Each structure stands twice: as structure tokens, then as C-alpha cells.
Amino acid sequence: MTPEEWTAVRLSLLVATTATLASLPVGVAVAWLLARRQFWGKGLLDTLVHLPLILPPVVTGYLLLITFGRRAPVGVFLADNFGIVFSFRWTGAALACAVMGFPLLVRAVRLSIEAVDTRLERAAGTLGARPLWVFATVTLPLCLPGVIAGAILCFAKAMGEFGATITFVSNIPGETQTLPSLIYTLTQVPDGDAAALRLTLVSIAISMLALLGSELLARRICVRQMTA
Amino acid sequence: MSLDVDIELVRDSFHLVARFSAQPGLTALFGRSGSGKSTLVDIVAGLVRPDRGRVAVDGKLLLSTEQDVFVPSHLRRIGYVFQDSRLFPHLSVRRNLLYGRWFTRHDGNGAATGLEAVVALLGIGHLLERRPGSLSGGEKQRVAIGRALLAHPRLLLMDEPLASLDDARRAEILPFIERLRDEAGVPILYVSHSVAEVARLATTVVLLNDGKVTATGPVVDILPQADSGEGGSVLDAVVTKHDARFQLTTLATRAGDLQVPQLSAPVGSTVRAYIRARDVMLALEPPSQISALNVLAARVAAIVDAGRAQADVRLDCNGAAVTARVTARSVEGLALAPGRPVHAVIKSVSFERS
Incomplete structure (x- = not known):
């Protein structure tokens, strides 16, 4: 593999890991809100979360561009006040991947939270645990397999994200050129077929490893929780 | 508290x-x-x-x-x-x-x-x-x-x-x-x-x-x-004797001694005996030569209609309340009325260890 290809693989792993870790706490919080609370605007939040799943990725990428771009209001605000710049940076690729993976994460976590018996949570309350502690000591451990599944889905989505990323942060080698972007570029040039095939195999390997790892982790948690 | x-x-x-x-x-x-x-x-x-x-x-x-x-x-x-x-x-x-x-x-x-x-x-x-x-x-x-x-x-x-x-x-x-x-x-x-x-x-x-x-x-x-369907009475009791041979325990209550299936509670401990109304039989004369081990002398305190031609006869056993469920026919046949002395008969085997 050429250095250029290695760079793309490393960048993809960095972008996908960052996207997953950053959206995990937010995703769990939103999933909990949707699963356990009734509030005004719940339907709106639910729709908003699922929007990236149904919109064409290019549209999502364009919406990100006109929101977080260099001249866009939110982008300017973040750059001026916090020094955070998304446009044409790898952080922008991570943001695009996080947004695209978010609905998958929330769906998986929400389902597993809904499967946790609320009677156990109420029992924890009568033992003196405040709601946040009930979540940390009862709900979260019991829905952990679902959280892992959601995180892996989000990671896999981030590894494969193409449309939103290329629309939002373009295809700059070493900065925003992730694995799918490079494969796409290689298919556009003569003699790129061999390299594209190599990267395709790498991509398949990473996805399968992630899936295998999550299966093992989830199984270990289940065994630990349910046996004597 | x-x-x-x-x-x-x-x-x-x-x-x-x-x-x-x-x-x-x-x-x-x-x-x-x-x-x-x-x-x-x-x-x-x-x-x-x-x-x-x-x-x-x-x-x-x-x-x-x-x-x-x-x-x-x-x-x-x-x-x-x-x-x-x-x-x-x-x-x-x-x-x-x-x-x-x-x-x-x-x-x-x-x-x-x-x-x-x-x-x-x-x-x-x-x-x-x-x-x-x-x-x-x-x-x-x-x-x-x-x-x-x-x-x-x-x-x-x-x-x-x-x-x-x-x-x-x-x-x-x-x-x-x-x-x-x-x-x-x-x-x-x-x-x-x-x-x-x-x-x-x-x-x-x-x-x-x-x-x-x-x-x-x-x-x-x-x-x-409490409940007309499952009426009964409660007696506070003290364990006075265990009979190992017949596996019986004697309880002292205000109404008199009761023999019940053997309990694990030691002699001297206090327990409660629950007597279901339908397990209590009434006799005008003190019965002799019967299998039931408990016969308590009592006086009818009140008779309450329990529906379906049955009645709950509230008894006063030396100050303790015991209820007997009998048929309306028995009430008439024995001429039961408040004040009438009777004998309450309770089989030992009708006691359950709860």
C-alpha cells in the first residue's frame, strides 16, 4: 500500500472513532429522553434525529456547509469564540460522520432502554437513588449491549460515509480524504483499479473486525450479567 | 414512629x-x-x-x-x-x-x-x-x-x-x-x-x-x-406443651386450651391461632366420644346472616370471640339465640400451619 493509502486509512479510523465517541454521550442522553420522558416537542426531536437517515447524504452535507461553513453564522461563531473550525478540516469530516451515524446510534440505544424494566428503576428509587444514579447503576448497565450495538453501527456508518463528507469538507488528501473518498478518486483515474480493490478489502476487514469485536463484548456482558 | x-x-x-x-x-x-x-x-x-x-x-x-x-x-x-x-x-x-x-x-x-x-x-x-x-x-x-x-x-x-x-x-x-x-x-x-x-x-x-x-x-x-367469604376468628395463645408421640401442641388461650398440629415454636412463646368459621361445629350438650380434640364452652353473642341460608354465630368463649358458620336450618333446629349456652367443637386437623 502506498503512503497516500495508509494516510486515508488512518484518517478514516480517526474520523470514525472521533465521530462515534463524540456522539455516544449525546446519543444516549437523547435516546433516554425519547424512551423515558414525555415533553413538549418530543415528536419534533424524534424527527430531527432521524432526518439524516431519510435525507439524501448530499443534502445533509450541504445543510452542514451552510450552517458550519467558514462564512456561515454558526461556523463563524464557533471559530471566533472557541477556535473550532469544521470546514475543510478532518474535524468537519468527523462532524458529518457523527450526524450521519447519530440516528442509528439513537435507535439502537432507545430500543434497549425501552427494554429495561421500569419497575427495577422504581425499586432503585425507593432505595434512595436519585434519577441520575438510577440511570448510571441500573438502566445503563442493563442496556449496555444495545449501547455497544449502537456505537458499532455508528462507527460502521462513519467508516463508510461519503456523500455528506465530500459535500461538506471536500476531498483533500491528508485532511479530509477518507477511505471511501480515496476509493472514489481511484476509480476516476486510469490504473486505479488495483489500489481501489486493495482499499476495498481493507474496508471490508475493518468493518468485520468491528462487528466481531462488538459481538464478543456484548456476549461477555450478557454472560456476566445473567449467570451466577 | x-x-x-x-x-x-x-x-x-x-x-x-x-x-x-x-x-x-x-x-x-x-x-x-x-x-x-x-x-x-x-x-x-x-x-x-x-x-x-x-x-x-x-x-x-x-x-x-x-x-x-x-x-x-x-x-x-x-x-x-x-x-x-x-x-x-x-x-x-x-x-x-x-x-x-x-x-x-x-x-x-x-x-x-x-x-x-x-x-x-x-x-x-x-x-x-x-x-x-x-x-x-x-x-x-x-x-x-x-x-x-x-x-x-x-x-x-x-x-x-x-x-x-x-x-x-x-x-x-x-x-x-x-x-x-x-x-x-x-x-x-x-x-x-x-x-x-x-x-x-x-x-x-x-x-x-x-x-x-x-x-x-x-x-x-x-x-x-374482615371477609364474609372466609370469616374466622383470631385467638392470642401461649404454647404450653408439645406432645411428641402424637405430634400435637397445646395452646393456652382465653377461650380454653386448644390442641393443634405440632408447632416449631418453643414452650412459652406467644402465637396466634386462626379458626375459620366453617371449621367450628356447635353442640348444645358437651359432646362425648368424638374425634375432635377441642371443645370450648361458649355463649351465643349474636347471629349474623351470611347469605345462602347460612349464618355466622358469634360466640363469647370466656371473653374471647369465636365465630361459627352454620346453616340456617341448624340455627332453627338448635334454637340458637343470643345468650344460649353452647359448646364449640373444633377439629385439631383443621388448623393450618401458616
């Missing part, structure tokens, strides 16, 4: 109005299913909000719709043992037991509050490292009781803790609840629809019928009027 409840709640067609106080010891909320018992304890625990009313423990206001007070359940320090034990499946028995300790600051009151003391009281030492999934129903309930106790509650709620268990498991847990009542020093509010359980455990009974409190008072006074 004292618990004061005065609440009102309307849900669809169900109307719950309850007002009672509970004193130290075990207070039983007694009534058939659907009478609102569980809703009432949920209100005391803070899991359900009533439409109107107040709940106070030891004068500390936990709920008052008038003064807009609502203490959330995790700040009430009220232990709750559920019908389905609700142990945390991902934690070992030991960590289940110690769960409440993370949140309650120790303030040194309450007797059996250490892990060792509670484990010894409930006999669960051999289960500590196991997971709830591998426990039997009775073991689960004992762990659930221990878990609630170790959170240092001011008051312990028990919602039919034995209802999901078979008779053998029930018999295994009842002695622990008795010890809890007598030794742990935590007042208990106990929900049940079983006359036998209430007769054995309760100090005070709150009778609930269709969402209304119909009577409150000591178990001996309240239970006989």
Missing part, C-alpha cells in the same frame, strides 16, 4: 379514599384484590401521586396537596418490598443488599442495620456471591427484604411479598417477617389478602373495601369482620 395517611385519588371509575394512622409494629392493609391496597402503598412510597391529601411519617410531611409538598421517593427513606422481588439482575446478592447504602447517610438509628445482622436475621449468608437469576422465589424475597432494610428505612412497605410463592416457600419466609417485626425495630405496612397471613403477622389491621377504609384496629377485633 407513626404514619398518617389521608388521601383521595380518582382513576377512571375507581375512587380511593383512605384515612388511617399506623403505629409501631406491623400494620396490615387487608382487602380483596382491586380494593386499592397496592395503590395506597404506592402513594406512601411516592410512586403515585394522589389527587388530594397528605402523608406524614413521624410528623414529617412527605406529601401535602394543600401545602404543595411532594417529597420524591428517593428522599423518603421508605423501604419497599415488592411482590416480584425486583432484584437487580446485573448485581450479585451482596451488591443488591448494599445498593441502598450508597445513598443513605448513616445516622445511627435503627437496630439491625449492619450487613451481618441483616444477613443473619434473614438467613441468606450462603447466597451472597450468587446472582439473583439463580435464586428460588423464597430466597429472592428474603434478599429483597434485606435490601430494603439495609437502606435504613423509617418505614417498610411490603406489598404481598408472599403472594407469588407456594405454601412451602411461604412457610419458609413467615418466621423471618415475624422476627423482623419483633427485632428490627422498623415499623411495617403490610399488604395482604390472606386472612392467615394477617392473623399471624399483624398488630393492627386496616380494612380496605372497594377503595374505602371500612375499619381499623387491633387484629383480634378487626379480622373476624
Whole structure:
């Protein structure tokens, strides 16, 4: 593999890991809100979360561009006040991947939270645990397999994200050129077929490893929780 | 400690109005299913909000719709043992037991509050490292009781803790609840629809019928009027003798001596005997040469129609109340009327070890 290809693989792993870790706490919080609370605007939040799943990725990428771009209001605000710049940076690729993976994460976590018996949570309350502690000591451990599944889905989505990323942060080698972007570029040039095939195999390997790892982790948690 | 409840709640067609106080010891909320018992304890625990009313423990206001007070359940320090034990499946028995300790600051009151003391009281030492999934129903309930106790509650709620268990498991847990009542020093509010359980455990009974409190008072006074379908009477008794050969135990009661199937309680200990009204036979002459071992001299105090051509004959046995369920035909045939002396005959085998 050429250095250029290695760079793309490393960048993809960095972008996908960052996207997953950053959206995990937010995703769990939103999933909990949707699963356990009734509030005004719940339907709106639910729709908003699922929007990236149904919109064409290019549209999502364009919406990100006109929101977080260099001249866009939110982008300017973040750059001026916090020094955070998304446009044409790898952080922008991570943001695009996080947004695209978010609905998958929330769906998986929400389902597993809904499967946790609320009677156990109420029992924890009568033992003196405040709601946040009930979540940390009862709900979260019991829905952990679902959280892992959601995180892996989000990671896999981030590894494969193409449309939103290329629309939002373009295809700059070493900065925003992730694995799918490079494969796409290689298919556009003569003699790129061999390299594209190599990267395709790498991509398949990473996805399968992630899936295998999550299966093992989830199984270990289940065994630990349910046996004597 | 004292618990004061005065609440009102309307849900669809169900109307719950309850007002009672509970004193130290075990207070039983007694009534058939659907009478609102569980809703009432949920209100005391803070899991359900009533439409109107107040709940106070030891004068500390936990709920008052008038003064807009609502203490959330995790700040009430009220232990709750559920019908389905609700142990945390991902934690070992030991960590289940110690769960409440993370949140309650120790303030040194309450007797059996250490892990060792509670484990010894409930006999669960051999289960500590196991997971709830591998426990039997009775073991689960004992762990659930221990878990609630170790959170240092001011008051312990028990919602039919034995209802999901078979008779053998029930018999295994009842002695622990008795010890809890007598030794742990935590007042208990106990929900049940079983006359036998209430007769054995309760100090005070709150009778609930269709969402209304119909009577409150000591178990001996309240239970006989509790339920016409399963009427009976309660006698306080002292164990005086065990007969190893025939496996019988003699109990001294105000009404006279009773012979019952052998109990495990030692001589001198106090127990309660529950006599179902339909197990009591009446005779005008003292019967001789019969198999029944218990014959009590009595006087008819009142006769109450029990429907379907049957009557409950309330007897005065030397000051103790015993009820006999007989047919209307027998009432007429024996010319039973208030004041008439009779003999109450009770077979020893009709006593159940609850």
C-alpha cells in the first residue's frame, strides 16, 4: 500500500472513532429522553434525529456547509469564540460522520432502554437513588449491549460515509480524504483499479473486525450479567 | 414512629379514599384484590401521586396537596418490598443488599442495620456471591427484604411479598417477617389478602373495601369482620406443651386450651391461632366420644346472616370471640339465640400451619 493509502486509512479510523465517541454521550442522553420522558416537542426531536437517515447524504452535507461553513453564522461563531473550525478540516469530516451515524446510534440505544424494566428503576428509587444514579447503576448497565450495538453501527456508518463528507469538507488528501473518498478518486483515474480493490478489502476487514469485536463484548456482558 | 395517611385519588371509575394512622409494629392493609391496597402503598412510597391529601411519617410531611409538598421517593427513606422481588439482575446478592447504602447517610438509628445482622436475621449468608437469576422465589424475597432494610428505612412497605410463592416457600419466609417485626425495630405496612397471613403477622389491621377504609384496629377485633367469604376468628395463645408421640401442641388461650398440629415454636412463646368459621361445629350438650380434640364452652353473642341460608354465630368463649358458620336450618333446629349456652367443637386437623 502506498503512503497516500495508509494516510486515508488512518484518517478514516480517526474520523470514525472521533465521530462515534463524540456522539455516544449525546446519543444516549437523547435516546433516554425519547424512551423515558414525555415533553413538549418530543415528536419534533424524534424527527430531527432521524432526518439524516431519510435525507439524501448530499443534502445533509450541504445543510452542514451552510450552517458550519467558514462564512456561515454558526461556523463563524464557533471559530471566533472557541477556535473550532469544521470546514475543510478532518474535524468537519468527523462532524458529518457523527450526524450521519447519530440516528442509528439513537435507535439502537432507545430500543434497549425501552427494554429495561421500569419497575427495577422504581425499586432503585425507593432505595434512595436519585434519577441520575438510577440511570448510571441500573438502566445503563442493563442496556449496555444495545449501547455497544449502537456505537458499532455508528462507527460502521462513519467508516463508510461519503456523500455528506465530500459535500461538506471536500476531498483533500491528508485532511479530509477518507477511505471511501480515496476509493472514489481511484476509480476516476486510469490504473486505479488495483489500489481501489486493495482499499476495498481493507474496508471490508475493518468493518468485520468491528462487528466481531462488538459481538464478543456484548456476549461477555450478557454472560456476566445473567449467570451466577 | 407513626404514619398518617389521608388521601383521595380518582382513576377512571375507581375512587380511593383512605384515612388511617399506623403505629409501631406491623400494620396490615387487608382487602380483596382491586380494593386499592397496592395503590395506597404506592402513594406512601411516592410512586403515585394522589389527587388530594397528605402523608406524614413521624410528623414529617412527605406529601401535602394543600401545602404543595411532594417529597420524591428517593428522599423518603421508605423501604419497599415488592411482590416480584425486583432484584437487580446485573448485581450479585451482596451488591443488591448494599445498593441502598450508597445513598443513605448513616445516622445511627435503627437496630439491625449492619450487613451481618441483616444477613443473619434473614438467613441468606450462603447466597451472597450468587446472582439473583439463580435464586428460588423464597430466597429472592428474603434478599429483597434485606435490601430494603439495609437502606435504613423509617418505614417498610411490603406489598404481598408472599403472594407469588407456594405454601412451602411461604412457610419458609413467615418466621423471618415475624422476627423482623419483633427485632428490627422498623415499623411495617403490610399488604395482604390472606386472612392467615394477617392473623399471624399483624398488630393492627386496616380494612380496605372497594377503595374505602371500612375499619381499623387491633387484629383480634378487626379480622373476624374482615371477609364474609372466609370469616374466622383470631385467638392470642401461649404454647404450653408439645406432645411428641402424637405430634400435637397445646395452646393456652382465653377461650380454653386448644390442641393443634405440632408447632416449631418453643414452650412459652406467644402465637396466634386462626379458626375459620366453617371449621367450628356447635353442640348444645358437651359432646362425648368424638374425634375432635377441642371443645370450648361458649355463649351465643349474636347471629349474623351470611347469605345462602347460612349464618355466622358469634360466640363469647370466656371473653374471647369465636365465630361459627352454620346453616340456617341448624340455627332453627338448635334454637340458637343470643345468650344460649353452647359448646364449640373444633377439629385439631383443621388448623393450618401458616
